[in-house]
Amino acid sequence: MPIGDLLPEIVLLLGAVVIVLFAAFTPQRLQRWSAALALAALALAAWFSVLQWDTPSRLTFSGVWALDGVAIAAKLLILFSGAVVVALSPDWMRSDRRHAEYYALCLFSLLGMIMMASANDAMELVLGVLLSSAASYPLAAYHRGFPPALEAAMKYFLIGALANALLVIGVVILFGLVGDTDYAVAADVFQAGTDPIALSVAVACIVLGLTYKLGAAPAHAWMPDVAQGAPAPIAAFLTVAPKIGAAVALARLVTLLPQDLAWPAIIALISVATMTLGNLAALKQTDLRRLLGWSSVSQSGYMLMAIVVVGSGVAALPALLAFLAAYALANLLAFAVVTHLRGRTDFAHYHGMARRQPLTTAALIIALLSLVGIPPLVGFFGKFLLFEVTIEAGYAWLAAVAAVNTLVSLYYYLRVIALTMFKAPPGEVHVLGGWSRVALLVTLALLIAASLGFQWLIEGLSHISLASY
Amino acid sequence: MLLTLAWGLPLFGALLLALLPRRSESGARILASIFAVLSLALLVWAWLGFDSGGPLFQHVLDLPWVPSIGVGYRVGVDGIALAVATMSALVFLASIAYPVDTKDEPRQYYAWMLFLMATSLAVFLVLDLLLFYVFFDLSLVGMYFLIGRWGHGKPQLSALTFFLFTFAGSLAMLLAIIGLYLSLDSPSFDMRLIIEQQPLAGGGLYAGLVFLGLMLGLAIKTPLVPLHTWLPQAHVDAPGPASAILAGVLLKMGTYGMVRLPLAMLPDTFQRYALVVGIIALVAILYGALVALGQRNLKRRIAYTSINHMGYTVLGIAVAASVSDNLMAKQLALTGATVEMVAHGLITGALFLICGSFWQRTGEYDLDHYGGLAQRAPLLAGLTVLAAFASLGMPGLAGFVAEFQIFAGTFAVYPWLAILAVLGILITAGLFLDLLRRLFFGRLPAHLGQFTELNWVEATVLGALGLGIVIIGVYPRFLLEVIDSASALLIGGR
Numbered sequence: 001m002p003i004g005d006l007l008p009e010i011v012l013l014l015g016a017v018v019i020v021l022f023a024a025f026t027p028q029r030l031q032r033w034s035a036a037l038a039l040a041a042l043a044l045a046a047w048f049s050v051l052q053w054d055t056p057s058r059l060t061f062s063g064v065w066a067l068d069g070v071a072i073a074a075k076l077l078i079l080f081s082g083a084v085v086v087a088l089s090p091d092w093m094r095s096d097r098r099h100a101e102y103y104a105l106c107l108f109s110l111l112g113m114i115m116m117a118s119a120n121d122a123m124e125l126v127l128g129v130l131l132s133s134a135a136s137y138p139l140a141a142y143h144r145g146f147p148p149a150l151e152a153a154m155k156y157f158l159i160g161a162l163a164n165a166l167l168v169i170g171v172v173i174l175f176g177l178v179g180d181t182d183y184a185v186a187a188d189v190f191q192a193g194t195d196p197i198a199l200s201v202a203v204a205c206i207v208l209g210l211t212y213k214l215g216a217a218p219a220h221a222w223m224p225d226v227a228q229g230a231p232a233p234i235a236a237f238l239t240v241a242p243k244i245g246a247a248v249a250l251a252r253l254v255t256l257l258p259q260d261l262a263w264p265a266i267i268a269l270i271s272v273a274t275m276t277l278g279n280l281a282a283l284k285q286t287d288l289r290r291l292l293g294w295s296s297v298s299q300s301g302y303m304l305m306a307i308v309v310v311g312s313g314v315a316a317l318p319a320l321l322a323f324l325a326a327y328a329l330a331n332l333l334a335f336a337v338v339t340h341l342r343g344r345t346d347f348a349h350y351h352g353m354a355r356r357q358p359l360t361t362a363a364l365i366i367a368l369l370s371l372v373g374i375p376p377l378v379g380f381f382g383k384f385l386l387f388e389v390t391i392e393a394g395y396a397w398l399a400a401v402a403a404v405n406t407l408v409s410l411y412y413y414l415r416v417i418a419l420t421m422f423k424a425p426p427g428e429v430h431v432l433g434g435w436s437r438v439a440l441l442v443t444l445a446l447l448i449a450a451s452l453g454f455q456w457l458i459e460g461l462s463h464i465s466l467a468s469y
Numbered sequence: 470m471l472l473t474l475a476w477g478l479p480l481f482g483a484l485l486l487a488l489l490p491r492r493s494e495s496g497a498r499i500l501a502s503i504f505a506v507l508s509l510a511l512l513v514w515a516w517l518g519f520d521s522g523g524p525l526f527q528h529v530l531d532l533p534w535v536p537s538i539g540v541g542y543r544v545g546v547d548g549i550a551l552a553v554a555t556m557s558a559l560v561f562l563a564s565i566a567y568p569v570d571t572k573d574e575p576r577q578y579y580a581w582m583l584f585l586m587a588t589s590l591a592v593f594l595v596l597d598l599l600l601f602y603v604f605f606d607l608s609l610v611g612m613y614f615l616i617g618r619w620g621h622g623k624p625q626l627s628a629l630t631f632f633l634f635t636f637a638g639s640l641a642m643l644l645a646i647i648g649l650y651l652s653l654d655s656p657s658f659d660m661r662l663i664i665e666q667q668p669l670a671g672g673g674l675y676a677g678l679v680f681l682g683l684m685l686g687l688a689i690k691t692p693l694v695p696l697h698t699w700l701p702q703a704h705v706d707a708p709g710p711a712s713a714i715l716a717g718v719l720l721k722m723g724t725y726g727m728v729r730l731p732l733a734m735l736p737d738t739f740q741r742y743a744l745v746v747g748i749i750a751l752v753a754i755l756y757g758a759l760v761a762l763g764q765r766n767l768k769r770r771i772a773y774t775s776i777n778h779m780g781y782t783v784l785g786i787a788v789a790a791s792v793s794d795n796l797m798a799k800q801l802a803l804t805g806a807t808v809e810m811v812a813h814g815l816i817t818g819a820l821f822l823i824c825g826s827f828w829q830r831t832g833e834y835d836l837d838h839y840g841g842l843a844q845r846a847p848l849l850a851g852l853t854v855l856a857a858f859a860s861l862g863m864p865g866l867a868g869f870v871a872e873f874q875i876f877a878g879t880f881a882v883y884p885w886l887a888i889l890a891v892l893g894i895l896i897t898a899g900l901f902l903d904l905l906r907r908l909f910f911g912r913l914p915a916h917l918g919q920f921t922e923l924n925w926v927e928a929t930v931l932g933a934l935g936l937g938i939v940i941i942g943v944y945p946r947f948l949l950e951v952i953d954s955a956s957a958l959l960i961g962g963r
Contacts, residue, residue, distance in 0.1 A: 369610070374606055374607070374610065375599075375602065375603035375606055375607070376603050376607075380603075381535075384599075384643075384647070385538075387643070387644065387647050388538075388647050388650070388651065391644070391647055391648060391651060392651055396644075396648075396678075399644055399647075400644060403640040403641070403643065403644055404640075406640060407633065407636060407637050407640055410632070410633060410636055411629070411633060414613075414629060414632060414633075418617060418625055418628075418629070421614065421617065421618060422617050422618055422624075422625055454535050455533075455534060455535040455536065455537065458535065458537050458538065459537050462537055
């Protein structure tokens with residue numbers, strides 16, 4: 001077995017195990033050091049992923065595990081998101097008496113997301129989705145005494161249980177049609193022709209299952225609640241990282257399908273519904289974290305635009321990954337600001353923040369403007385590439401819908417910006433601590449670097465593709 | 470390098486002001502003015518080094534930025550861009566130097582002003598379509614904060630309307646820009662390349678949609694009736710100097726964009742719709758003038774005359790794009806449209822600064838509040854009369870030079886449009902004379918007993934703008950020569 005191909009994942013797994021053991025035998029005051037262990041595991045895993053970067057794309061482990069540019073780029077992005085979240089956590093979790101296992105759960109969840117991105121086999125995909133879900137539920141509910149967190153986690157769990165069940169049903173039907181769970185075999189069978197109705201049902205179930213992880217309609221309802229109720233670093237985590245894995249998994253799945261299934265139209269429909277719903281719902285929020293939750297729903301809609309055209313011979317995958325990178329940076333930064341400001345979330349508590357915390361507010365404004373896509377921030381380039389590939393592939397109407405949605409989104413992002421800049425400032429503003437400040441500044445610096453050095457980002461991504469069979 | 474410094478220095482100044490410790494009101498203003506003067510000086514230097522007989526774009530600098538999608542840092546100017554950019558720098562300098570109530574936050578106010586200056590100048594100086602879009606949008610951000618934070622009335626609502634409206638236009642423009650970009654064989658955002666290759670020559674639906682997207686975005690910015698509704702409120706609630714910039718510089722981005730993008734890149738498509746654009750411009754001219762006549766609010770009235778004047782500019786551009794064979798007339802109209810941009814920038818800039826002075830003294834824009842001020846503030850009255858006469862097109866002043874050329878060109882191509890548009894001038898004359906009468910003549914109301922004359926800074930700034938207006942009116946050759954070099958190439962290059 002080519003164990004070396006799985007080094008990043010093995011490192012994550014071992015890191016999680018070590019943290020669980022560490023947590024079991026360590027006094028409470030030392031528990032925060034598991035964050036350092038988790039960061040070390042993430043750094044090591046990222047290092048091993050970087051080493052895989054230049055190898056030609058291929059399938060490994062009897063074809064169930066894809067080792068291609070898309071998977072590795074997604075992996076790095078997921079690991080980066082995980083690192084930001086872990087760095088934000090020690091200060092946030094300070095008051096929790098037992099929080100060492102928290103980091104182990106983060107690593108397990110990350111592992112599941114990486115599996116989603118790399119799975120080239122339906123069973124592998126199910127395993128990834130279930131692992132990341134199972135590890136995320138307790139994370140969302142980590143504040144055991146905080147009713148909104150419990151409610152959010154319960155919602156997250158119920159929708160997740162339903163969506164995962166659908167996913168499994170879809171995979172079972174797929175297995176029935178193909179006789180195998182391997183994507184390569186499935187592609188061959190689809191080429192030869194298969195029962196279109198059964199295939200449609202199977203694909204519909206799998207896509208619905210994945211929309212849950214994407215936070216796309218119709219399984220998006222958990223996103224705003226989790227963004228509002230879960231611990232702030234976990235809100236950052238769950239609004240970003242699962243999407244990356246699920247988007248790549250979806251792209252991998254739809255490229256298998258025969259063209260006569262009209263899947264681009266269905267994905268386009270989900271995309272339009274998601275972005276419109278997310279934006280309209282965000283319009284009347286008066287709670288920043290909830291607003292960010294809805295905004296991440298709408299961002300999932302934009303992201304799906306790239307998947308619509310993934311089979312049209314345009315550079316959809318680089319656009320998808322570039323957009324995901326831009327989104328991840330901006331959303332992590334926004335939640336890092338919320339975390340650093342001790343999770344304050346009511347609009348009223350952000351009045352005049354620019355005068356009390358200029359740098360932190362500047363970071364928030366930059367994050368929001370990047371989410372809108374105001375140039376020259378990286379979010380603009382991400383959106384620009386999406387527009388470009390959709391127009392090039394003949395979906396100009398989709399780009400136009402997205403443009404109108406962008407305009408709508410500007411309204412609510414500007415509302416937040418106006419509050420921080422124009423209102424009279426409140427009294428004293430307390431911030432969290434050193435770790436969160438460093439995580440915030442690093443994310444901000446990376447966002448600015450990615451904006452100015454977008455060339456390197458897109459150049460690195462321009463050659464990525466899915467492993468072929 | 471010259472042009473890069475011209476927009477880079479204000480940006481550096483903005484950062485400096487934002488990061489340096491708190492300084493006094495006048496300290497911040499002087500620092501900001503120094504950066505504005507430097508920037509203006511660099512543009513004047515570029516002007517002196519501009520060869521009117523040379524190639525279309527000069528002072529070109531081309532550095533790769535994101536080569537894989539064809540984006541580069543490309544700057545350069547033709548005569549039109551140079552004239553508009555230099556005028557913009559002058560209006561910015563005037564607005565920065567003009568005293569204003571910064572609500573105890575001089576550092577932030579002047580930092581935003583310089584940021585806005587940098588982004589606005591860059592719009593005129595870049596030769597990369599994507600960078601053009603970038604700076605076009607960034608100027609919105611700067612103006613948004615200036616209106617929202619230092620405005621009066623309902624500033625946040627006005628700022629939001631302004632941002633949303635113009636951002637809607639920029640998104641339509643973005644889609645069109647992507648369409649234009651994808652139509653090239655090897656996609657690039659290099660404006661020179663697109664102008665040279667004319668990828669959408671021959672028209673068709675695709676070219677029509679691209680044209681529509683571009684014009685929609687630019688028409689909102691200009692603004693053309695019926696897309697003008699954001700403008701009056703934004704003007705009324707903005708602080709005086711910000712209004713001067715909004716009218717003097719930001720509106721020009723719309724008309725400058727029409728010359729740079731549709732006229733130069735999609736001439737065939739523009740030709741098909743030139744008459745439609747001309748008629749819309751006529752509507753803007755008449756509607757703007759009539760509505761301005763009906764306003765009692767000083768600032769609102771001047772805001773609507775902007776719609777009227779920008780209508781002349783668009784009319785000139787539409788004539789330049791028209792199907793006619795009369796190249797002389799078309800070139801005349803395009804030159805006139807550009808002179809109108811410069812003249813309107815200086816004149817309306819001065820008028821809005823004057824509005825700012827009225828607001829600083831009384832906090833009131835209602836014309837009925839005033840009267841008989843000619844005795845109390847003769848200097849203010851004199852300078853206002855100069856600006857108002859220039860605005861209504863008095864010969865010997867800048868507005869006349871522009872409007873004469875536009876009308877001469879239009880008359881040769883669309884005579885009946887020219888005849889109807891002249892009515893606009895008549896109404897404008899009426900409304901400005903009425904404005905002067907109500908402000909400065911008649912009986913001085915008792916509550917204006919304490920009204921003070923312009924201080925020396927205000928007088929110097931307005932005097933400088935007035936001098937510019939007179940110079941262009943009396944000796945326009947230096948300006949026409951530079952602009953003609955560009956319009957001859959643009960019109961003759963068909």
